Amino acid sequence: xxxxxxxxxxxxxxxxxxxxxxxxxxxxxxxxxxxxxxxxxxxxxxxxxxxxxxxxxxxxxxxxxxxxxxxxxxxxxxxxxxxxxxxxxxxxxxxxxxxxxxxxxxxxxxxxxxxxxxxxxxxxxxxxxxxxxxxxxxxxxxxxxxxxxxxxxxxxxxxxxxxxxxxxxxxxxxxxxxxxxxxxxxxxxxxxxxxxxxxxxxxxxxxxxxxxxxxxxxxxxxxxxxxxxxxxxxxxxxxxxxxxxxxxxxxxxxxxxxxxxxxxxxxxxxxxxxxxxxxxxxxxxxxxxxxxxxxxxxxxxxxxxxxxxxxxxxxxxxxxxxxxxxxxxxxxxxxxxxxxxxxxxxxxxxxxxxxxxxxxxxxxxxxxxxxxxxxxxxxxxxxxxxxxxxxxxxxxxxxxxxxxxxxxxxxxxxxxxxxxxxxxxxxxxxxxxxxxxxxxxxxxxxxxxxxxxxxxxxxxxxxxxxxxxxxxxxxxxxxxxxxxxxxxxxxxxxxxxxxxxxxxxxxxxxxxxxxxxxxxxxxxxxxxxxxxxxxxxxxxxxxxxxxxxxxxxxxxxxxxxxxxxxxxxxxxxxx
Numbered sequence: 007x008x009x010x011x012x013x014x015x016x017x018x019x020x021x022x023x024x025x026x027x028x029x030x031x032x033x034x035x036x037x038x039x040x041x042x043x044x045x046x047x048x049x050x051x052x053x054x055x056x057x058x059x060x061x062x063x064x065x066x067x068x069x070x071x072x073x074x075x076x077x078x079x080x081x082x083x084x085x086x087x088x089x090x091x092x093x094x095x096x097x098x099x100x101x102x103x104x105x106x107x108x109x110x111x112x113x114x115x116x117x118x119x120x121x122x123x124x125x126x127x128x129x130x131x132x133x134x135x136x137x138x139x140x141x142x143x144x145x146x147x148x149x150x151x152x153x154x155x156x157x158x159x160x161x162x163x164x165x166x167x168x169x170x171x172x173x174x175x176x177x178x179x180x181x182x183x184x185x186x187x188x189x190x191x192x193x194x195x196x197x198x199x200x201x202x203x204x205x206x207x208x209x210x211x212x213x214x215x216x217x218x219x220x221x222x223x224x225x226x227x228x229x230x231x232x233x234x235x236x237x238x239x240x241x242x243x244x245x246x247x248x249x250x251x252x253x254x255x256x257x258x259x260x261x262x263x264x265x266x267x268x269x270x271x272x273x274x275x276x277x278x279x280x281x282x283x284x285x286x287x288x289x290x291x292x293x294x295x296x297x298x299x300x301x302x303x304x305x306x307x308x309x310x311x312x313x314x315x316x317x318x319x320x321x322x323x324x325x326x327x328x329x330x331x332x333x334x335x336x337x338x339x340x341x342x343x344x345x346x347x348x349x350x351x352x353x354x355x356x357x358x359x360x361x362x363x364x365x366x367x368x369x370x371x372x373x374x375x376x377x378x379x380x381x382x383x384x385x386x387x388x389x390x391x392x393x394x395x396x397x398x399x400x401x402x403x404x405x406x407x408x409x410x411x412x413x414x415x416x417x418x419x420x421x422x423x424x425x426x427x428x429x430x431x432x433x434x435x436x437x438x439x440x441x442x443x444x445x446x447x448x449x450x451x452x453x454x455x456x457x458x459x460x461x462x463x464x465x466x467x468x469x470x471x472x473x474x475x476x477x478x479x480x481x482x483x484x485x486x487x488x489x490x491x492x493x494x495x496x497x498x499x500x501x502x503x504x505x506x507x508x509x510x511x512x513x514x515x516x517x518x519x520x521x522x523x524x525x526x527x528x529x530x531x532x533x534x535x536x537x538x539x540x541x542x543x544x545x546x547x548x549x550x551x552x553x554x555x556x557x558x559x560x561x562x563x564x565x566x567x568x569x570x571x572x573x574x575x576x577x578x579x580x581x
Contacts, residue, residue, distance in 0.1 A: 011268060011573060016580065017301045019263040024204065024245060025211070033207050036217040037266060040579045042572075043189035044079040045071055048177060048199040050170075052084040052133065053119075054091045055144075055151040058378065059272070059459055060195060060225050062311045068131055069123040070309075070568035077572075079131075079186075083177055085169070086117055086137035089145040095119065096135055103183045107172050107239050114138045114176055116183060126565060136180055141172050148378075148410055156410045166198070167230050170257065174201040175240050178209035178218075190218035191575045197229045200261030205240050207264070212242060219266040219578025221571075224303070225458055227280060227291040229256045262297050266578040270304045270571070272459040273479030277305030283477075285456055288501045289508065306571060307482055308459045309564030314556065315445050315468045322556040326549035333446075333469065333552070334368060340446025341366060343439035344404065344430065354422030354430040356402055363402070369542045371448035372402045373534070374470075376440070377461070379407035379414055379433075381511040385453030385475065390421045391518075391527035392453075392534060393429055401538065403429040404443060406436060417514050444468035449490075449537055452480055453530050455507075462489070463562050466555035471548065473537055475526070483562070488555040492533040494525035 021030050047068055051061035064082055072080035096117040104113050119133040146153045155162040181190065192202050202220060209215040234254050238246045262269055271277045280286050281298050291298070314321050317332055344356055345364050356363040375389055386407050393403050409415050418431045450465030452474035459479035462472045472489035474480040484491050503522035510516045517523045541548045
């Protein structure tokens with residue numbers, strides 16, 4: 007983690023690759039004179055196109071950036087996914103522009119959405135959506151904005167890269183069309199927008215924009231190779247000749263060496279892991295280690311994605327006995343949902359002594375795990391392996407994996423049959439019952455392989471105790487006063503086992519012989535047993551953990567995040 011921002015210096019290692027000394031001096035002068043008048047939040051996710059936590063960030067932080075820091079204008083610029091989004095939700099700005107990409111003339115339309123927000127004060131801001139035929143044409147049953155081809159990873163990556171390059175070229179032109187040309191800070195999110203750190207400088211030099219700086223947030227360490235000749239799409243003729251070399255770099259390898267302020271990520275602990283955890287240093291981001299270690303990564307924790315549950319109006323001021331009574335009430339509501347809500351996609355029976363789940367005794371814990379099914383990150387299969395170890399009616403488990411490929415659910419079917427009565431699976435977006443799951447469950451499970459931030463605070467805000475693997479943002483959110491952290495034996499956390507784990511993501515049953523997987527499942531089983539014992543035999547301790555969780559979540563505020571990001575924005579003008 008970058009502990010002291012004052013020690014940071016610009017890493018413009020690649021500037022001379024793209025720009026002359028005179029051009030670099032010109033860019034530096036413009037940045038030195040820059041004031042923060044407009045923040046442009048650039049993201050491939052939005053309220054209308056969601057995949058992971060980035061969409062939740064875009065629909066929470068922007069008003070705080072504007073209001074807390076007194077920034078005159080904060081806007082979102084994002085793709086218009088024509089096969090996913092409902093055009094009627096947006097308004098046409100009647101503005102458009104053209105650009106050349108892949109030797110073709112591309113027309114781009116700008117649509118807008120007006121966000122009337124209530125917090126931190128009432129106000130409005132604009133979201134702009136860029137539409138271009140042949141781009142952002144993602145189509146899958148989850149409406150995942152990154153999934154163009156779920157069966158061919160290489161093809162999907164190539165399409166993503168092409169769309170990223172086009173977006174990064176289009177964004178400065180869109181600002182020009184909107185009449186926003188000076189005193190801009192581009193807040194770039196993920197690798198898909200990282201090359202705006204290049205195109206923004208090109209825009210200043212060719213007169214598209216007058217003054218703009220760039221900052222970068224890494225919500226993940228996912229990256230993409232950029233063929234060197236593909237960069238010619240982003241640059242003018244003379245600059246194309248200047249970069250006529252054969253070395254290919256990734257989006258982050260280029261972007262992180264052109265950005266104008268310290269790089270950030272979304273939790274303090276994950277910022278450390280990016281340069282210390284073997285999963286990152288040896289697998290996901292070995293190619294970035296020299297850059298990140300030299301420049302540092304600053305962790306800025308996200309705020310809360312949901313409000314405190316209304317079932318707990320006094321939050322941490324409740325007594326443990328009041329919490330107990332509320333939890334039993336919401337537990338009954340959850341049991342009604344589990345008995346009656348039966349979408350056709352659901353499989354796996356929940357029973358008690360072979361009969362209806364509605365008779366489940368209060369002392370049997372209910373575990374819930376929700377979210378997208380990412381076989382490489384989220385750890386659903388680790389939970390399933392732990393569930394196998396429990397006897398009938400010892401625990402009850404509800405999982406809601408959002409799968410792109412039906413084959414990813416094979417292991418869920420296997421465990422649902424093997425552990426009949428103990429587990430049920432909702433592989434759909436819940437039309438009802440999600441709130442009851444969050445509030446009525448005994449424990450929320452997060453066995454993440456890695457987790458930049460995570461959703462532990464959502465469980466805590468809903469009055470549910472967390473069980474999470476000690477990784478990334480979960481370490482920042484969960485401590486032994488409000489939840490349970492666990493970690494497998496370090497001896498099995500090796501590069502070989504990690505590679506085997508990642509390479510087996512299509513057939514997760516084959517992971518059974520992976521020592522790391524076995525150790526993670528064993529450790530999760532043990533911590534669930536420990537948590538169940540607290541719930542059953544030390545109830546006052548369990549309900550106090552819920553109270554401590556309410557107190558803990560107040561540490562995660564968008565106001566605090568906005569203030570820290572503003573410190574980063576101000577550093578764009580540092581020479």
